[in-house]
Structure formats: structure tokens, C-alpha cells
Amino acid sequence: MKTLLSALCLTTAxxxxxxxxxxxxxxxxxxxxxxxxxxxxxxxxVANGPAGLVGGSIYESLLRYDANLDPEPSLAKSWxxxxxxxxxxxxxxDGVKWHDGEPFTADDVLFTLQTMLPxxxxxxxxxxxxxxxxxxxxxxxxxxxxxxxxxxxIRAFNYGSLPMxxxxxxxxxxxxxxxxxxxxxxxxxxxxxxxxxxGSYIKLEKFQDYYLKGKPYLDDVIYHIIPDASSRSVAxxxxxxxxxxxxxxxxxxxxxxxxxxxxxxxxxxxxxYSPLSWLWVNEANPILANVKIRQAMMYAMxxxxxVDVLWNGMGKPADGPITSTTPFYSAPExxxxxxxxxxxxxxxxxxxxxxxxxxxxxxPYGETWQRWAEVVRQNLEDVGFKVEMQSTDVAGWxxxxxxxxxxxxxxxxxxxxxxxxxxxxxxxxxxxxxxSPWNNVxxxxxxxxxxxxxxxxxAFPAEKRQELxxxxxxxxxxxxxxxxxxxxxxxxxxxxxxxxLVSTASGVNNGLRDAWIKx
Amino acid sequence: xxxxAKSFARNRGAVLGIVILVLVLGLTLAAPLLFPRSPWSxxxxxxxxxxxxxxxxLGTDTLGRDLASGLAHGAYVSLMVGLxxxxxxxxxxxxxxxxxxxxxxxxxxxxxxxxxxxQVIPAFAFxxxxxxxxxxxITSIVIAIALVSWPxxxxxxxxxxxxxxxxxxxxxxxxxxxxxxxxxxxQILPNTLSPVIVLASMMVATAILxxxxxxxxxxxxPNVMSWGYMIGAGRTVIRQAWWISFFPxxxxxxxxxxxxLIGEGLNDVLNPRLSKRRS
Numbered sequence: 001m002k003t004l005l006s007a008l009c010l011t012t013a014x015x016x017x018x019x020x021x022x023x024x025x026x027x028x029x030x031x032x033x034x035x036x037x038x039x040x041x042x043x044x045x046v047a048n049g050p051a052g053l054v055g056g057s058i059y060e061s062l063l064r065y066d067a068n069l070d071p072e073p074s075l076a077k078s079w080x081x082x083x084x085x086x087x088x089x090x091x092x093x094d095g096v097k098w099h100d101g102e103p104f105t106a107d108d109v110l111f112t113l114q115t116m117l118p119x120x121x122x123x124x125x126x127x128x129x130x131x132x133x134x135x136x137x138x139x140x141x142x143x144x145x146x147x148x149x150x151x152x153x154i155r156a157f158n159y160g161s162l163p164m165x166x167x168x169x170x171x172x173x174x175x176x177x178x179x180x181x182x183x184x185x186x187x188x189x190x191x192x193x194x195x196x197x198x199g200s201y202i203k204l205e206k207f208q209d210y211y212l213k214g215k216p217y218l219d220d221v222i223y224h225i226i227p228d229a230s231s232r233s234v235a236x237x238x239x240x241x242x243x244x245x246x247x248x249x250x251x252x253x254x255x256x257x258x259x260x261x262x263x264x265x266x267x268x269x270x271x272x273y274s275p276l277s278w279l280w281v282n283e284a285n286p287i288l289a290n291v292k293i294r295q296a297m298m299y300a301m302x303x304x305x306x307v308d309v310l311w312n313g314m315g316k317p318a319d320g321p322i323t324s325t326t327p328f329y330s331a332p333e334x335x336x337x338x339x340x341x342x343x344x345x346x347x348x349x350x351x352x353x354x355x356x357x358x359x360x361x362x363x364p365y366g367e368t369w370q371r372w373a374e375v376v377r378q379n380l381e382d383v384g385f386k387v388e389m390q391s392t393d394v395a396g397w398x399x400x401x402x403x404x405x406x407x408x409x410x411x412x413x414x415x416x417x418x419x420x421x422x423x424x425x426x427x428x429x430x431x432x433x434x435x436s437p438w439n440n441v442x443x444x445x446x447x448x449x450x451x452x453x454x455x456x457x458x459a460f461p462a463e464k465r466q467e468l469x470x471x472x473x474x475x476x477x478x479x480x481x482x483x484x485x486x487x488x489x490x491x492x493x494x495x496x497x498x499x500x501l502v503s504t505a506s507g508v509n510n511g512l513r514d515a516w517i518k519x
Numbered sequence: 520x521x522x523x524a525k526s527f528a529r530n531r532g533a534v535l536g537i538v539i540l541v542l543v544l545g546l547t548l549a550a551p552l553l554f555p556r557s558p559w560s561x562x563x564x565x566x567x568x569x570x571x572x573x574x575x576x577l578g579t580d581t582l583g584r585d586l587a588s589g590l591a592h593g594a595y596v597s598l599m600v601g602l603x604x605x606x607x608x609x610x611x612x613x614x615x616x617x618x619x620x621x622x623x624x625x626x627x628x629x630x631x632x633x634x635x636x637x638q639v640i641p642a643f644a645f646x647x648x649x650x651x652x653x654x655x656x657i658t659s660i661v662i663a664i665a666l667v668s669w670p671x672x673x674x675x676x677x678x679x680x681x682x683x684x685x686x687x688x689x690x691x692x693x694x695x696x697x698x699x700x701x702x703x704x705x706q707i708l709p710n711t712l713s714p715v716i717v718l719a720s721m722m723v724a725t726a727i728l729x730x731x732x733x734x735x736x737x738x739x740x741p742n743v744m745s746w747g748y749m750i751g752a753g754r755t756v757i758r759q760a761w762w763i764s765f766f767p768x769x770x771x772x773x774x775x776x777x778x779x780l781i782g783e784g785l786n787d788v789l790n791p792r793l794s795k796r797r798s
Contacts, residue, residue: 230755252581252756309565309582362741367755370737371582378559389741391655 022499026217028517030498031241032508033232034202034223035248036365036394041185041193041202044112044165045120045176047438052160053245054202054223056509058099059187061164062090062109062142063157065505067271069327069417071154072504075104075164075188076142085149085460092140096211098166099192106136111167120176122425122439123416127156130457149460152418158272159510161416164188190216190513200225210513217516229366233257242498242517245508246270246490250367251312257493264496267314267489269507273414274323274422275490279376279483280401280409283443287358288407292351294480297408298337299344300383301376307486310372314491318484321423321476322469325487326415328456330470332477344383357386361401361409364394373410401437412488413438417505419469424453427481444481526788533784539777543770547594554588558744562588569762580749580763581756589744590770596745597774600661601727605719607665609672613715616676617703621684631677634670642667646729650738657740660733664726675718679711713789717782724778731771746771 034053040046043055062076071079076090096104113134117124130150135143146153156162166186173179185193190212191204202223206216224241226232229250235241236249236257246269249257258265279297283289303317319336322329358380362373377387392400400406416422425431425439429450432440449472456468492508494501497518503511527533556562563572567579569586577586619630637645649663683689684707692702733739734747735754746767753763 230757250755252759256759305561367752371752373741374559375561375582378557378561381557382560391738391741 024217024499024514024516025519026214026516027219027519028217029220029222030218030243030512030515030517031222031224032243033235033241033245033248034225035232035245036227037199037225039394039398040182041196042165042182043160043163044117045179045182047121047123047160049247052509054204055163055185055187056159056189056506057191057204057221057512058185058189058193059159059163059165060189060510061157061159061162062092063154064510065155065158065272065417067268067505069155069271069505071157074157074159076157079154081154085151086146088144088146088153090142090144092142093211094140096188097209098168098188099186099207100166100169101209102166102168104164104166104188105139106142107139108164108167109142110134110136111171112165113162116165116170116176117162121161122431122436123161123421126425126431127153127162127421148458150420150458151460151462151465152420152457155417156421158416158506160506161421191218191221194220199227212513216513218512221512229253236263236493236495239495242495243501243508244493246492247365249493251310251314252368254312254314254491254493258491262496263493264498265491265493266502267491269492269502269504269509269511270490271325272417272505274325275412275414275488276318276321276323277410277412277485277488278318279485280406280411280441281480281482282404282407282409282441283481284404285407287353287356290351291478291480292347293353294483295337296344296347296351296353296383297380297385298480298483299340299347300385301337301379301483301485302339303337303485304339306372306375310368310375311486311488315486315489318487319477320473320484321427321482322419322473323415323487326417326419326422327462328419328466328469330466330473332473336477341383348384353384355386357388359388359390359407361390361392361397361406363410363412364392364397369410376410398437401441402435404434404441404443408483409441411437411441420453420457424457427476428453442481444479446475446479446481449475449479523788527784530784530787532780533787536777536780536784539773540781543594543598543774543777546591547598550588550591550595554585554591556588558589558592559584560588566756566760568760569766577766578760578762580753581760586749586763586766589749590746590766592744593746593749593767594770594774596657596740596743597727597730597771600657600664600730601723601778604661604664604668604726604730605722607661608669608722609715609719611665612669612672613676613708615669616673617680617708617711619673620677620680621699621703621707623681627677630673634673637667638670640667643729643732646733647736647738650733655733655738655740657743660730660738660740663733664729667729668722668725672715672718672722675714676711679714680707683707683710713785717786717789720778720782720785724775724782727771727775727778 034050036050038051041051041055043051043059060074062074063071064074066072075093077093078091080089098104113128118128130146132145132147169181169186190207190210192207194203194205196202204221206219226235233249233253236244257263281288281294287293307315319332360373360377363369377389380387401409414422427444427449429445432443452468452472456465459465459468499516499518501515503514561583562585563575563579563583565579565581565583567575569578575585580586615630619627645667646663650659653659689706692706731747734745735751739745739748749767750764757764
């Protein structure tokens with residue numbers, strides 16, 4: 001069987017252009033790793049990576065995006081933007097049903113965007129702040145009137161940014177986070193929720209009434225929860241799972257797994273997110289509020305080593321708040337904080353650091369992150385910082401960051417296709433209330449930055465935005481509100497019999513509708 | 520004393536145990552001199568096999584940290600956790616067991632129910648829960664290990680004290696008007712010393728294993744290099760780099776073995792029935 005498979009793979013590789021046109025065969029079960037176990041699946045409430053991986057097949061938004069971040073139809077089959085950039089009209093697909101059989105209408109869109117998401121998702125609130133009014137002239141049409149032209153609006157409708165939520169289930173709910181309905185997610189997506197065996201697996205099955213006839217091709221999707229990294233690798237090697245989404249195995253294992261016989265891989269499917277890792281620095285701490293201390297930390301860190309050793313050369317050191325793959329990035333004028341322990345020591349002396357221990361909170365996402373925290377601790381201690389590593393689990397990490405109970409902490413966040421959608425939220429002083437681990441967690445306040453981000457959001461056309469974003473990048477690079485580490489790149493590793501796995505800029509998360517298994 | 524040494528030396532295994540223990544102790548004391556840099560320092564290329572580069576006899580780990588240095592510095596944690604947690608659990612178990620055995624009645628009932636409460640929970644699972652609740656640190660690990668390992672001490676003491684309590688010299692002490700506490704302290708405890716010493720040496724071994732297991736699971740003190748941590752961190756790459764987990768594993772094996780051998784040796788010497796049979 002194995003030789004047959006690898007022979008097939010070889011044929012596929014040789015005859016790719018011809019076979020790409022092949023008709024998909026329906027049927028089969030796709031086994032995917034989800035790591036770590038998500039805290040919930042209702043992505044309108046829980047905005048985290050693993051939740052999005054599963055929830056992206058259950059829920060949909062109005063649009064989806066290709067690798068160039070150009071919009072494609074999803075729940076909206078077509079759309080128009082007025083000349084002045086102020087009116088967006090979306091025409092919804094016919095005959096869309098929720099998984100419980102209720103019809104999906106413009107009412108659901110209004111409820112989602114006006115009532116629910118602004119309370120649950122920071123990103124949604126920020127997008128909706130630009131909207132003057134949303135109306136539904138008929139059950140299949142939604143019209144947005146913007147307060148001012150907002151160029152990124154068309155990229156705001158990704159499945160995870162504005163997922164459509166069922167009005168008939170959530171209407172009248174007081175506390176969305178604790179709603180009993182969260183245990184049985186109901187979406188419009190190609191797959192519907194069947195079962196979640198905590199600590200073991202999450203099972204979805206084909207939604208028979210899906211509005212695209214013939215899709216999805218797969219019968220079932222099973223997300224396996226395997227807490228141990230080497231067991232996840234073994235599960236792929238032995239064929240128990242077909243797909244290792246980016247970041248689900250340890251980086252040390254990637255070269256070995258991609259070298260296996262029937263193993264294919266791609267780094268595509270991350271264009272929308274362009275994940276950027278950094279260290280939050282709590283500016284409520286008087287030591288860390290000193291910019292010299294933060295600069296010393298930046299010079300102390302050997303970020304090339306982090307990319308080469310921890311991430312096996314995947315990704316590259318970051319040089320500011322916007323990744324180089326996101327629109328409106330501008331390159332720094334001088335090299336961005338190269339590894340320079342001498343300079344770090346000098347800055348530390350200048351700042352008068354008194355040896356107070358600084359607590360370092362790692363990201364509890366597995367071995368690589370733990371090792372990464374050890375490297376940072378070592379880098380900082382080498383120039384004279386005293387660092388105390390804390391232990392935490394995912395819930396504790398969320399809790400500490402949300403309550404600002406930390407000194408420096410690891411994180412990585414998505415750029416969401418536009419600085420306004422995935423960058424501004426972390427630096428605007430108006431967005432620094434405690435309670436969320438994803439907003440301005442560092443507590444940075446700079447009226448100039450606020451002004452620039454707000455102006456850039458509504459500036460028109462794109463060149464004007466570019467100018468403002470270049471300025472704000474310059475200021476942030478000087479101020480170092482957080483310590484940017486790396487632009488991350490995660491290969492998705494999969495069994496070669498899985499076809500068309502990555503078809504959107506969000507990869508496996510919302511592309512399973514088109515995936516199929518070669519029989 | 521001489522007799523003691525002589526009869527201890529008759530047990531070859533016990534002597535071997537002492538030798539290993541002395542080596543490990545020496546390593547602990549010499550660690551700051553042999554490896555003055557922190558064991559967390561990144562000093563060479565990652566994944567360096569043993570003996571491939573001079574100065575790194577055991578090679579380096581996934582980040583390029585010196586394994587020999589980690590091994591030497593880690594010895595301190597293992598020994599310290601082993602010894603202190605054993606002392607703490609003796610401090611809990613001995614008084615409880617002695618009181619239960621001597622006073623009997625409702626005191627005995629009460630104390631033994633408490634002991635059983637701790638005994639019915641699987642020791643390791645209980646330790647994991649305790650460490651997770653208190654946040655992993657050396658202190659919380661010592662406390663957790665002590666809390667799960669005192670019940671056998673209490674039960675042993677209770678049995679010993681009960682059998683001594685009916686002996687004539689205790690009756691004599693009671694008649695002479697000594698108080699209960701004095702009798703326990705001056706007459707009974709010295710006579711229970713031998714089995715306690717033997718049990719303690721075994722407990723040190725178990726404590727070292729428990730600490731390693733906790734660190735292996737990522738519940739160790741993240742600021743202290745320990746053998747269990749080294750194995751845990753090397754486990755994911757065991758197919759590419761066996762040496763990262765192998766050497767700390769060997770160190771744990773030898774140290775635990777040493778304490779077990781010493782315990783056996785002490786048992787042979789201190790247990791009157793056994794030593795009689797030998798001579």
C-alpha cells in the first residue's frame with residue numbers, strides 16, 4: 001500500500017498540471033491535528049488559533065480570501081462598492097441554512113454585526129466603529145454605509161474576523177461567554193458539529209444541506225487532540241492523521257516529517273494571518289516603562305539564533321509592528337536592533353537597572369515555546385538582567401495577560417491582512433482596558449501614534465495610508481512598546497492523498513470545503 | 520562504630536552505593552568550579568554528539584547548552600529535593616505515628632484516619648495536583664513530595680511504638696512518673712531509629728524519582744536545571760539525539776540505585792535478626 005501511495009505521489013508530482021483538473025471524488029474521513037485543545041469552538045466568542053482551526057469549518061463569514069488577499073464569495077455571492085468608497089452592498093447566497101435547519105438571512109448578519117460581535121470580539125468592534133449604519137433592504141441583501149472611506153473594509157469579512165452567528169440561538173443572551181448554546185455550535189459552514197470528547201477528539205460531519213451543491217467532498221473531519229508533540233509526529237507517520245496544520249509538531253521534527261515517503265507540505269495558507277511573535281512588556285512596571293530598558297532587552301536578544309535554531313530557519317527576525325508580508329509595511333532605515341550585548345549592557349547601566357527580578361511568562365504552546373523562553377531568559381541574563389521564569393497553562397496565560405499580571409510575556413498575533421485590522425489594536429491607547437489578552441496589553445499610550453493609526457484607517461487612497469503607516473512604524477520602532485521577535489512561517493504537512501487542502505489565505509482553517517481525498 | 524562499618528562493608532552492594540553517592544556529592548560540590556557558567560548558557564552548536572568537540576564530553580542539547588554542565592548542576596537539585604523532602608516527611612510522619620502508637624484509643628483512630636486519607640490517593644497523582652496548584656517551584660515540589668510520602672513513616676512508627684509500649688522498661692518508666700511525651704522522646708524513639716533510617720534512605724530515592732518525573736512532565740521549577748527537566752526537554756528529539764536524554768537518565772538511575780543499595784546495607788546491619796543470622 002505504501003509503495004502504491006508513494007508511486008501515486010510521484011505520478012502526482014510529475015503530472016501535476018494535468019491532474020490538477022481532475023474531478024474530486026466525494027467521501028472519506030480527514031484526520032487533522034488540533035493543538036492545543038481549543039477552549040471553545042464558537043469563534044464569534046473565542047478568538048484563538050486552535051478554535052479557528054475547527055470553527056472555521058463550522059462558521060463562515062460573508063467573504064473569503066485568496067493568497068493575494070483578494071475577496072472571493074462565501075456567504076455573499078456578490079458585492080458592490082460605491083464610487084466614493086462609502087457604501088458596500090452584499091448579496092447573500094440563496095438557500096443557506098443553519099446546521100439546525102433554520103434559514104440564514106440578512107437578519108442574522110445584522111444581529112451578528114450590531115449586537116453580538118461588538119461585545120465579544122475586539123477586532124469586530126474596531127471594524128464596526130467605521131460603520132455608520134447596516135441595513136437589510138430585503139432578506140438577501142445587506143448594505144453598509146461607512147462614516148468615512150475605509151479601504152480595508154473589504155478585507156474585514158474573513159471567517160475569523162466577522163463570523164456569522166445564528167440570531168435565533170444567541171438573541172437575548174446576556175453573557176455570551178457562558179451561554180449554554182456554546183457547547184453545540186451551530187453555523188452555516190460545510191461541516192457541522194457532532195461530538196467533542198474532551199482531551200481526545202472533535203468530530204464534524206458533512207452538512208448535507210450546504211448551499212454549494214456537491215460540496216463539501218469529505219464525509220467527516222476529525223480533529224485529534226494529542227497533547228504530546230512526539231506522539232503527534234508518530235500519529236502522522238503511522239497514518240492515524242492526514243494533516244498536521246502549521247505549528248502542530250515541534251520544529252525539530254519538521255525536516256524528518258517532510259522527508260517521509262507520502263508526505264507533502266506547503267507554507268501557503270498563512271497570507272491572511274502573517275503571524276508575528278513578540279514579547280509584551282508591561283509598562284505599568286516602572287522599570288519596564290523606561291524605554292532604555294526595553295532597548296537594552298532588544299539588543300540583548302539574538303533573534304537570528306531564535307529563527308535558525310528554534311524554528312529551523314523558518315521565518316525571519318521581525319523589524320517592527322507590521323510584517324513584511326502585510327500591506328503598508330515599510331522597511332526600517334537602519335538595521336533593526338541587531339544582537340549587540342555590549343550596547344545592551346551600556347543601556348542597562350544608563351537606565352540604572354537595580355537588579356529587580358523581571359518575570360518572564362512563556363507561551364504554553366509546547367516545547368519550542370518553552371525553549372524559546374529559555375533562550376530569551378539566557379540572552380537577558382547574559383547582559384545583566386535578573387529573570388524569573390513563570391509556569392503557566394493556556395488558561396492561566398490568558399488570565400494573567402487579561403489582568404495585566406505579568407512583566408514580560410510571549411505572544412504571537414495575526415495581522416489579518418491589514419494594519420488597521422491586525423496591528424492598530426495592540427497600540428491604540430483607547431484599546432488598553434484590562435480584560436482581553438489580545439488588545440493593548442502592554443498599556444502603551446502615545447497620542448501621536450493614536451492619531452496616525454486613526455488617520456491611516458480612514459485615509460484614501462492607499463498611497464496616503466502608506467505615508468501615515470510609514471510614520472507610525474518609525475515611531476513605534478523607536479518607542480518599542482513591545483519587543484518584536486520574529487515573522488513566523490509554519491509549514492502545513494499532509495498526506496499526499498489529500499487534494500486541494502489549502503485554497504484560501506487562511507489555509508486549513510476555512511479551506512476544507514474544497515478539500516478531497518483521492519480514493 | 521567499627522563493628523558497624525565492618526558489617527556494612529560486608530555488603531558489597533552497599534559499598535558500591537556509598538561510592539556512587541560520594542561521586543554524585545563530589546560532582547554537586549565541584550559543579551560551580553568545573554562549570555562556572557550557568558547551565559542554561561548557550562555555549563556551542565546545538566545537537567553536538569558526545570566527544571565530538573573537545574571540552575564537551577557529553578555533547579550539547581537542542582539549544583547548544585553543555586550537557587555535562589547541566590548534569591553537574593542538576594545533581595544539586597536532585598539531592599537537595601531528595602534529602603529535604605525526606606526530612607520534612609519524617610518530621611510529619613514520626614510524631615504522628617509515635618503519638619498514635621503510644622496513646623492508642625481515639626488519638627490512634629483519629630490520626631490513622633488522616634493517614635489513610637493521604638494513603639488512598641495515588642502518591643504521584645497527588646504530587647502533580649499539589650505542584651500544579653501551588654505553581655512549580657523548588658519549595659512547592661519539596662512540600663508536595665513530603666506531603667505524599669509521610670504516611671508510610673507514620674504507619675511504621677505506629678507499629679514499632681505499639682510493640683515497644685507493652686515492654687517492661689516502658690512500664691518501669693511509667694511507674695517512675697515520667698510523662699507520656701518524655702517516654703516517647705527518651706525511651707521509645709531511640710529504639711525505633713533503625714527501621715526509620717532504613718526507610719528514610721529508600722524515601723530519598725523515591726523523592727529523587729518523583730522530582731525527576733515532575734520535571735519531566737514540565738512541572739519542575741523552570742528556573743532550576745534538573746535531570747528530569749533535561750530528559751523532558753530531550754524527549755521530543757530522542758530519535759535524532761539520544762544523548763540529550765540518555766545521560767541525565769543514567770544519572771538518575773545510578774543515584775536512585777545508590778540510595779537503594781545503601782538502604783539495603785543499613786537494613787542488614789541495623790536489623791538485629793538479620794545480623795544475627797549472618798554472624
